Amino acid sequence: MAKLSGFPELLPADRAVELAVVDALRHVFELHGFANVETRAVEPVETLLRKGEIDKEVYVVRRIHDDASVEVGSRSDALALHFDLTVPFARYVVENAGKLAFPFRRYQVQKVWRGERPQQGRFREFTQADIDIVGDGTLPFHADVEVARVMAEALAAVSRVLGAGPDDPSWFTLQVSNRKVLEGFYRGLGVAEPTAVMQVVDKLDKLPGERILELLAETGLDDDSARACLALAEISTEDTSFVERVRALDVQHPLLDEGLDELATVVAACADVEGVRVTADLRIARGLDYYTGTVFETRMTGQEQLGSVCSGGRYDELASDGRRTYPGVGISLGLSRLLVPLVANGLTSSRPVPSAVLVAVTDEESRAASDALAQRLRRRGIPTEVSSAAQKFGKQIRTAERRGIPYVLFPGEPPSVKDIRTGDQVDVDPDTWTPPAADLTPTVVGLGHHSKETTP
Amino acid sequence: MAKLSGFPELLPADRAVELAVVDALRHVFELHGFANVETRAVEPVETLLRKGEIDKEVYVVRRIHDDASVEVGSRSDALALHFDLTVPFARYVVENAGKLAFPFRRYQVQKVWRGERPQQGRFREFTQADIDIVGDGTLPFHADVEVARVMAEALAAVSRVLGAGPDDPSWFTLQVSNRKVLEGFYRGLGVAEPTAVMQVVDKLDKLPGERILELLAETGLDDDSARACLALAEISTEDTSFVERVRALDVQHPLLDEGLDELATVVAACADVEGVRVTADLRIARGLDYYTGTVFETRMTGQEQLGSVCSGGRYDELASDGRRTYPGVGISLGLSRLLVPLVANGLTSSRPVPSAVLVAVTDEESRAASDALAQRLRRRGIPTEVSSAAQKFGKQIRTAERRGIPYVLFPGEPPSVKDIRTGDQVDVDPDTWTPPAADLTPTVVGLGHHSKETTP
Incomplete structure (x- = not known):
């Protein structure tokens, strides 16, 4: 019987590691007052397709005896498996708004599905662990600080489960940036389309600086502006000294000031979290998502090929029912993305049974x-x-x-x-x-x- | 936004109850050396349809952009959501047999899906908690005893979480029977088709004794035999005294002797489990499943309308890869089936947040x-x-x-x-x-x- 590509299953000793990681996450999240929620696996197809770019990856579900002559997905009541935990959570918030106390802190650890074509390293079923804080109408900025601190503590706890020493910060680096810094900086330079620039800067992990400069030039930037954008993206500090370095580039904009303030507050507030590195990283733009302020990515040392294992940020509109808007800030840890390759590299537990x-x-x-x-x-x-x-x-x-x-x-x-x-x-x-x-x-x-x- | 019928979602305070129940189950299962496993949500449609009667209820999944002109479910690689945890576990055992230590004890707590038509009280997504012990080639009978004891302890732990006093056994009744007793008894009476009789006896919960006698007559039984079958089904004891009562019906068959022995052993071994009632209940036949010996059902006092909330039994062939056969004994607790109606009746937790x-x-x-x-x-x-x-x-x-x-x-x-x-x-x-x-x-x-x- 051939295994199904993209649907990883763990042997019992390996699953014990995953359970221990989930326990550690849950412990940290609950210590900070985050309540657990699970949402159903399916959403109406039209809810899922509202986020345009994902539509290729959705798994539609239908009862086997439903009329097959109607094209899948065309019916208004068609259902599909959720591809993340944010869309179902946003729907849950709107649906239950009258029964939730805001700001609402929740964590959610569940499987998600993406209808990827089978290929190396692409999961079609995987587990995510999300935290979000959601407000009703408004959400103070200190929620961004809280989410950053809680996930920083959670990453430290995960690295301890995986074998790090109690204060060893070398396993995970939580990289924080702020879209207001980038957008304010670009606007201060006179850039008309900040989003286009962000999408180029976002590629700095994969492309050399010279190529980034070329691509920036293609968006219409003059050479000085392109070099300034690249210089901004190359700023990465483990403390608030990034502020000085940005100031040294001598660009002015009120949105830039606001963003620098916010980012410095987040980085300073995480300074005393032990067992994790938290950096201000101005190359992090998350250009393709709908973030409006703080953004997060996370690298695991020695596992850089995994990309970001834990990402998120601030949405001014996580959800809306037409009358009310629910701003949110959240971050999502890719549990399978992190663990499955480590298990393939030998990570396991000392025995496949709980019995001592x-x-x-x-x-x-x-x-x-x-x-x-x-x-x-x-x-x-x-x-x-x-x-x-x-x-x-x-x-x-x-x-x-x-x-x-x-x-x-x-x-x-x-x-x-x-x-x-x-x-x-x-x-x-x-x-x-x-x-x-x-x-x-x-x-x-x-x-x-x-x-x-x-x-x- | 209308809720989707059949896909229950819990508010945070109610989800806290479900988490507490899962924690209690996990604690008991792990104390007994059961290892946790999770299987993927999907199986090939043909694997799922091998169990004939369920085919109406399967949810097929397909990538939204796959060719819609091919009839759903007709392709040999078509996938569907699992409808229970037994079929995927059997596949997992065969697939990983070389890496598992037998007898293999596992517990599994996951969602399952059934493509039911929306109607009152029918879930289309729900959580089950299963334990099984699986052997490679053979599995000693004492595995039946172990599964019964472990689930009896688990039910006691669940009732304590829900509010029962530490020794109060009045919440759950684990009803044990044995197909060998029934089949041996029917054969001793000269019944040609024991399965037909079992399927009638299985209806004793819903139909009066007189109607059962009529239905037994329709299967070809004479009046004395029908009355004996009904008398057998009406035997229910909290100890091993059922053996005497069966003997008093004066039917002889070696399979009956074997079954009485097994059933008495299970019931006696559970006698000292506190906080749960364990009975020998000879009306329990589970006529439509492929059990070959011990069978289990469970009633919750005051919630009899829920039917059996925890059922299972011994399979001589849980799985097979053509060369090897894997006998198993297991029991499945319907977590959503149990909790969702209780939550609708007011069960919740003291606060919707973990914060003290x-x-x-x-x-x-x-x-x-x-x-x-x-x-x-x-x-x-x-x-x-x-x-x-x-x-x-x-x-x-x-x-x-x-x-x-x-x-x-x-x-x-x-x-x-x-x-x-x-x-x-x-x-x-x-x-x-x-x-x-x-x-x-x-x-x-x-x-x-x-x-x-x-x-x-």
């Missing part, structure tokens, strides 16, 4: 006694399984080994526990003995420091 | 100080949000009230905390003060005892 202990079975007649021993461990929160076959103990120990289960408990008076890694065996009281905390749940292994081991 | 504390903001200039206070609480695991607007404190307190947040922390030297339910306000050290455990996370409310409050 295997209880041996002497013979089938005494299985109930082994079951009872297991229950005494479980009652104290120790994940335990009972041997499936009353084989010779040597075979049962090898079963534990194959599953990565560190301890085997043998029935007896008193019972005894063998640490199968050291071979040490000691008598224990099954109502008090507890494995060390590090053995209680599977741990993440196999990645080492990602930037060393996974670079080819 | 709202930190007040004196003025926008000192927002950073309030943020810093919040961080000191969060560092100790206390979910905290900061007031979005520096309004008068009275207004900020009302914001907390509206969100169900029990405590407001006011900046100052020293800071003080108000319990907004009692109005008590005390000075606190933000590095040591902790809300009572009961206030730290939202609690489930609104159901009381389900059987009293939700019966009309």
Whole structure:
């Protein structure tokens, strides 16, 4: 049976890593008061197609016995799988506005689908983890700061799960920029079409500076202006010193001042978040999305080929029902995009089962006694399984080994526990003995420091 | 915007209940060594249609720009959304058999889809929580016992989350039966078509005994045999005394003996699970599924109209790749089926946000100080949000009230905390003060005892 290209599935030990990452994200999000929401998998096709450029990638769904002669997608009630969590969340906000307390903070971890043609590295089903803060009519700027801080803490938590030291900031870089800085700067230069310039600058990751200058010239910029735009895009600082560097380019515009103020506030507010690097990066434009201020991207060190694994920004109109407008600021972590390539590179967990202990079975007649021993461990929160076959103990120990289960408990008076890694065996009281905390749940292994081991 | 019928979505406070239930299930499953797995949402249509009767209910998915002139579902590579978690799990087992350690215990909590016509109470998208144990070639009978015990504990944990007292067994009844008992009994009576009889007996919940007798007569049974079959179906005991009652019907068959033995073993092994009722119920036949031994259904007291909320059994052939056969035993909890009607009846949680504390903001200039206070609480695991607007404190307190947040922390030297339910306000050290455990996370409310409050 061939696997379906673009629909990644994880083996149990790898799925344990994903679960641990989701737990870490959830913990951070809930500590900051973000409520969880799940939305249905489908939306009306017309809702999804409102965002023009995605229409090629939508999966339409229909009941198998519906009339096939009607063209798919042409019916006004046709449904399709959502391709992100923002569109369904915007619809959820409008639909439930009367029952939500604004500003509404929510996190959402769900699968999304895109009808990509099968090709290397393109997922057709993948998991995203989103946070957003949404206001009713207005949303103060400090929501941008909050979203940045919360996701910075979440990225730090993820890197700790994956093996980073507690203060090691070298795994993720949250790159913050602000569309007002870029647009204000371009307007200060007299550029008529700031959006065209943004879309060129957005390519700085992929193209050399000289080529960017050529493309900027094609948008109608004179050489000095093009060089100024490139110089702006090349500014990247780990503190608020970017402000001085922008000022040194000697361009004036009120929108630029507002943007610099906002961006400096976000970067300064993230300075004390440990375990992650937060930079002001003026090459980040997110030219193709509908952001109006703060924008985010995120790179993982040693995994730059993944592109941005966590992106978002401020929308002045996340949603609208015609009468009311709901501004929002949010950021979306591409969980599958991040984890699936790492798993392919060896990231996994120390065992494919939650069990920390295997209880041996002497013979089938005494299985109930082994079951009872297991229950005494479980009652104290120790994940335990009972041997499936009353084989010779040597075979049962090898079963534990194959599953990565560190301890085997043998029935007896008193019972005894063998640490199968050291071979040490000691008598224990099954109502008090507890494995060390590090053995209680599977741990993440196999990645080492990602930037060393996974670079080819 | 009209909601889509059959695609339930929960408000944040209600989703918190669902999350708490999933957490409780996961805790029990992992304590017993069950590993989590997620499978992709889609399977080839032909895989899904192999189970004949479901074909009307499948949602086909296709890329919106694929050629619409080819009839949906006719292409050999057509995909559809899975309608349960068993079919994809069986495919996953075969596909990954070389990498799994058997017997393989897994749990899976995911959405499934059925292309039902919209009608009252029919879900088109819903969440299931499944456990299965799968063997490679063989699977010992004690796996049936294990699955029964684990799900019995899980049901007890769910009822505690929903408000049951720690030992109160009155919420869920796990009804166990065994196809060998029924088939052996019918064969002992000389019935030629045991399956036809099972399908009639399966209707005993909906039809009176007299009507069952008529239907049994229509399958060709004489009056005595029909009465014996009905008498068997009416046996229901909370212990192993059902064995005697079956023996008293004076029917002999080796398969009956084997089945009685198995069923008595399961029921006896579940006797000490607290917080749930486990019964031998010989009306449970699950006549339309491919079970070969133990079968399970589950009723919730006071919610009998929901039917069985948790069902399953033993398959001698869960999966096969032509060369190898994988027997399995499993049980599937209908999470949405259970929770959505309870939520409609008032089940919810004490607040729609995780936050236990709202930190007040004196003025926008000192927002950073309030943020810093919040961080000191969060560092100790206390979910905290900061007031979005520096309004008068009275207004900020009302914001907390509206969100169900029990405590407001006011900046100052020293800071003080108000319990907004009692109005008590005390000075606190933000590095040591902790809300009572009961206030730290939202609690489930609104159901009381389900059987009293939700019966009309």
